[in-house]
Amino acid sequence: MLGKTANGLYWMYRYLERAENTSRLVETGQRIGLTRLSSSEIEWKSILQTAGVLASFEANNDELTKDAAVDWMLRSRANPSSVLTSLEGARQNARMVRTALTTEVWEAVNRCYMKSKDLLARKVNERDLPQALNEIRQITALVRGATHGTMMRNDIYDFARIGTFLERADNTARILDVKYYVLLPTVMSVGSSIDNVQWETILRSVSARGGFRMSYGNDYKPTDIADFLILDKRMPRSLAFCVGKIRGNLGYLAKTYGETPESYEKVTELEERYLSKTIDAVFEEGLHHYIQTVLRSIGDVGAQIEIDYRFYE
Amino acid sequence: MTEKRIFDEMWGREEDLRAPYTLFKDWFDGEEPARLRAKQREAEELFRLTGITFNVYGRAEAEERLIPFDIIPRIISGPEWQRLSRGIEQRVRAINAFLYDIYHGQEIIKSGRLPARMIENNAAFLPQMIGVNPPGGVYTHIVGIDLVRTDDNQFYVLEDNARTPSGVSYMLENRETMLQMFPELFARNRVQRVETYPSDLRSSLSACAPEMAGSNPTVAVLTPGIYNSAYFEHAFLADQMGVELVEGHDLRVVDGRVAMRTTQGYKPIDVLYRRVDDDFLDPLNFNPDSALGVPGIMDVYRAGGITIANAPGTGIADDKAIYSYMPEIVEFYTGEKAILENVPTWRCSEPDALAYVLDNLEELVVKEVHGSGGYGMLIGPTATKKDIRDFRKKLEAKPANYIAQPTLALSTVPVFSNKGLSPRHVDLRPFVLVSPNKVNITPGGLTRVALKKGSLVVNSSQGGGTKDTWVLED
Amino acid sequence: MQITISHTTTYRFEQPVIFGLQQLRMTPLDDVGQTVKDWAIDITGGQHETGFLDHHRNQVQLMSLSRDVTEVTLTCRGTVETSNTNGVTGRHLGAAPLWLFAKQTDRTKAGPSVRRLARQVEGDTELDRMHNLMALVAEAVSYTPGKSQADWSAEDAVIEGHGVCQDHAHVFIACARDLGIPARYVSGYLMMDDRTDQEAMHAWAEAHIEGLGWVGFDVSNAMCPDERYVRVATGLDYSDAAPVIGTRIGGETESLAVQIQVAQQQ
Structure with missing residues (x-):
């Protein structure tokens, strides 16, 4: 496979994942707004921050309003991570790696792009927002379904998966990075309704309220939430789960190519050193410091993959 | 022009149903127009979803557009095709012999059949190809011959495309779409297959591999990238052949070969089907500003380390000034009269011809010698007075840049419209594969149709569409 | 030698x-x-x-x-x-047609100054005219190392009035072609009688003369190459023959x- 193709697959699936994550964050923000328990402006600021687009938003907008934030995240072409630009990026990369994709996947991603262009052609008003978000979820799910159902389990699939999970791990780590302070057990107002909202926000932004209840019951405890998002291997957006998948796919690649690359060593180290401990040990180390370290390591693994598999000249 | 006198491929001149269309007409008469209209929409949706688009040049935003597809097949009988394909094969063999000669002894010039100035002052002549022997002796691995028809037995070659002819993906997708939508039509009519083209292309290219290649040569398609107007076709062909689609920055010279950067290191390529123009192919040897090519590929090529298809420098065989000498060229290299006729052509570089052309601009089609895509041409009969005035100035300033031809009464074929079947003008581009021992012509080719009533311009960039082209068995 | x-x-x-x-x-x-x-x-x-x-x-x-x-x-x-052939390297060989050497390149394209120079050429035979041209070029373009640009065209050198061997060759070729005589650029070595160390390769021109074939003219040294010259590469101009x-x-x-x-x- 061409290095460029590996690169294109990796980014195609990163962009798809990013589009989903961004639209989920918009949904979360929208829901919090409805509870009216916190200041909408502060929440949207933290949502933009979680999406990693706050700085660019502020550079391009005078005032932070809900409408402006939603528009920035859904459709702004100036925002490289908006749903629209992400899906365009996914489709652009899909075009580049067209020969590596099945017809089903190509058509799904093409449909996804055409549909999102229609959906997001104009500003989405508040009334239509839930419907639009719902449709975006469906069209991206279609690509995922076609991928699972029709793609060979070979190096093509491995690069697609690595892109997906690197983006997802990055996203979860960023949520934790922005919200870590509400997960610290020392917070004074434990159990207050404000914290409940915050915790619910976090779970909502990883689509995991149901999963959490199933595992930990109805009581939100910050250490449980942290454990769930960081270390729980059953939870498909936890850091441990995502990193485990990356290691798995790098392992398949190593086997296919008969060569164990440095990125595999790096991801193994990340997993063993940081994701195989207890949540208490994490808090002991200091949650913020820990998350920063993991975020950096994930970045390192990504950069090493680019080198190992010759994404660029 | 009087509409009545134009030859229609379904109805002839006198409203007599022509034989190849008999079974089709039975079927069509039994169809509900509403169902067909739905099918027409379904076809468009299929094309949109498959992403068969072309990018329009010269627009700020790289816009992707569909080429309109018409569901009514164009039908050619077996015997008609046999004669055509004999003529095409003869012409393509002559083109290859001509290219060899031009880059070696130039016997055709020494013999006086072709004036030396046709080569001397031709920008498409590539000195770097002088004395080079392309692997297998093949220059034009893929050729598209543009044909037009004016009567039952009258075809003309309008143009030879010996550089990087495009459009074959439409030929294949058009057939695929028709097979999906109207399987019953193919059950009634025995239509010759075109689906083998990608595998034929791969074997044909493989047969032209350099000597050092193994028994299973590595083939790749070189594209300028996703913003190129024909990118879809490049990806499509690579996919269908099961070979890599590469860009210049995927390639570099490694150990004396041109190699592609894979996830496991550099891997040498034996045959490169390039869809990048000569000038951009190698910044070390040609245009140094090109970012689309591969520095040093010409060195590797000249040392026999790779096959470039089509060979660099083939453009000398297909410009419109050389075209006017094709009857002489065919006769010189094959020893036979050309089976396919040229459209009579005035070379404006010749004073007598220029004078005639200037006197008759209203009647003629005037084309740039190096132009393509229907740009930069004048169609006298439909041009405004001002168009003609403007063109006259250009022509007088640089007569050698132009040739002129009579306006041909191009045949029409039916397209599906609100009124049922309506006649529209068409041309035909059959695709030819050349390997050392074989000339392979896919039955049919790409039919381009001018969708605007009365229009003669079939180019997709100017409102043309396409349709499936059938060559019947027997 | x-x-x-x-x-x-x-x-x-x-x-x-x-x-x-x-x-x-x-x-x-x-x-x-x-x-x-x-x-x-x-x-x-x-x-x-x-x-x-x-x-x-x-x-x-x-x-x-x-x-x-x-x-x-x-x-x-x-x-x-x-060995000394008095500059004659003989019959044109190879597949490149002679007409190619009669066509100007970007480097040798004749502007007004080159044409003016070419018009002064005199002589009864082609060979005489080329000898005369060699002298005219040396007179019009003085040999001055270090002041010319490597990307100069023949016209540039005539306008500036000075140059190095490369410019001399280009000007000679430009004029010869302007007079309808095929000419080419030669890059090579010259053994000098007074020293061994040199800073650059040498360059001269060849003109194709009926009956003789290619004949070398070294404007910078005002002579036809002898046994002290080694030819390394030829081309339409410097860019074809550059080391x-x-x-x-x-x-x-x-x-x-x-x-x-x-x-x-x-």
């Missing part, structure tokens, strides 16, 4: 090279008036990739620069046996040192 040549080119890069290719035309071949006894090119900091005979029958080598190098050295060494043409990514700020020794073997 046995001539020994040693030619070392050293490139130094401030930034390491990422990728680079160089096309070399640095190998003399057997020809009229010269027999190559031995010749070798050594490369450090790069490797030989491939080679071929180009359409001017020059031996071309393609070499790549190694990744991350900051210094590349090319060393050509060898011995060539020569090195390169392309590179990375490796900015280059310094180039050339050391040439040409001596008669004792």
Whole structure:
């Protein structure tokens, strides 16, 4: 496979994942707004921050309003991570790696792009927002379904998966990075309704309220939430789960190519050193410091993959 | 022009149903127009979803557009095709012999059949190809011959495309779409297959591999990238052949070969089907500003380390000034009269011809010698007075840049419209594969149709569409 | 005469090279008036990739620069046996048609100054006229090292009134072609009687004269090449015959040192 193709697959699936994550964050923000328990402006600021687009938003907008934030995240072409630009990026990369994709996947991603262009052609008003978000979820799910159902389990699939999970791990780590302070057990107002909202926000932004209840019951405890998002291997957006998948796919690649690359060593180290401990040990180390370290390591693994598999000249 | 006198491929001149269309007409008469209209929409949706688009040049935003597809097949009988394909094969063999000669002894010039100035002052002549022997002796691995028809037995070659002819993906997708939508039509009519083209292309290219290649040569398609107007076709062909689609920055010279950067290191390529123009192919040897090519590929090529298809420098065989000498060229290299006729052509570089052309601009089609895509041409009969005035100035300033031809009464074929079947003008581009021992012509080719009533311009960039082209068995 | 040549080119890069290719035309071949006894090119900091005979029958080598190098050295060494042919290298060989040498290139395109010069040429025979042209060019363009630009055209050099051997060759070729005589550029070595060390290769021109074939004219030395000349490459102009043409990514700020020794073997 061409290095460029590996690169294109990796980014195609990163962009798809990013589009989903961004639209989920918009949904979360929208829901919090409805509870009216916190200041909408502060929440949207933290949502933009979680999406990693706050700085660019502020550079391009005078005032932070809900409408402006939603528009920035859904459709702004100036925002490289908006749903629209992400899906365009996914489709652009899909075009580049067209020969590596099945017809089903190509058509799904093409449909996804055409549909999102229609959906997001104009500003989405508040009334239509839930419907639009719902449709975006469906069209991206279609690509995922076609991928699972029709793609060979070979190096093509491995690069697609690595892109997906690197983006997802990055996203979860960023949520934790922005919200870590509400997960610290020392917070004074434990159990207050404000914290409940915050915790619910976090779970909502990883689509995991149901999963959490199933595992930990109805009581939100910050250490449980942290454990769930960081270390729980059953939870498909936890850091441990995502990193485990990356290691798995790098392992398949190593086997296919008969060569164990440095990125595999790096991801193994990340997993063993940081994701195989207890949540208490994490808090002991200091949650913020820990998350920063993991975020950096994930970045390192990504950069090493680019080198190992010759994404660029 | 009087509409009545134009030859229609379904109805002839006198409203007599022509034989190849008999079974089709039975079927069509039994169809509900509403169902067909739905099918027409379904076809468009299929094309949109498959992403068969072309990018329009010269627009700020790289816009992707569909080429309109018409569901009514164009039908050619077996015997008609046999004669055509004999003529095409003869012409393509002559083109290859001509290219060899031009880059070696130039016997055709020494013999006086072709004036030396046709080569001397031709920008498409590539000195770097002088004395080079392309692997297998093949220059034009893929050729598209543009044909037009004016009567039952009258075809003309309008143009030879010996550089990087495009459009074959439409030929294949058009057939695929028709097979999906109207399987019953193919059950009634025995239509010759075109689906083998990608595998034929791969074997044909493989047969032209350099000597050092193994028994299973590595083939790749070189594209300028996703913003190129024909990118879809490049990806499509690579996919269908099961070979890599590469860009210049995927390639570099490694150990004396041109190699592609894979996830496991550099891997040498034996045959490169390039869809990048000569000038951009190698910044070390040609245009140094090109970012689309591969520095040093010409060195590797000249040392026999790779096959470039089509060979660099083939453009000398297909410009419109050389075209006017094709009857002489065919006769010189094959020893036979050309089976396919040229459209009579005035070379404006010749004073007598220029004078005639200037006197008759209203009647003629005037084309740039190096132009393509229907740009930069004048169609006298439909041009405004001002168009003609403007063109006259250009022509007088640089007569050698132009040739002129009579306006041909191009045949029409039916397209599906609100009124049922309506006649529209068409041309035909059959695709030819050349390997050392074989000339392979896919039955049919790409039919381009001018969708605007009365229009003669079939180019997709100017409102043309396409349709499936059938060559019947027997 | 046995001539020994040693030619070392050293490139130094401030930034390491990422990728680079160089096309070399640095190998003399057997020809009229010269027999190559031995010749070798050594490369450090790069490797030989491939080679071929180009359409001017020059031996071309393609070499790549190694990744991350900051210094590349090319060393050509060898011995060539020569004889005096009074500049005549004879019949045109190879597939390149003669008309190609009658066409101007970007470097030799005749502007008003070149044309004015060409119009002054006198002589009864083609050969006379070319000798006369050689003298006229030397008069119009004084030999002044260090003041001309490597990318000058023939017209530039005539307008400036000075140049080096490359400019002399270009002006001669431009005028010859303007007079309808095929001409070409020659790059090579010249053994000098008074010294061995030189800073650059030499260049001269050849004109194709009916009956004789190619005949060399060295404007800079006002003579037709004799047994002290070694021909290395020919072409339509400098860009066809240049000893090195390169392309590179990375490796900015280059310094180039050339050391040439040409001596008669004792």
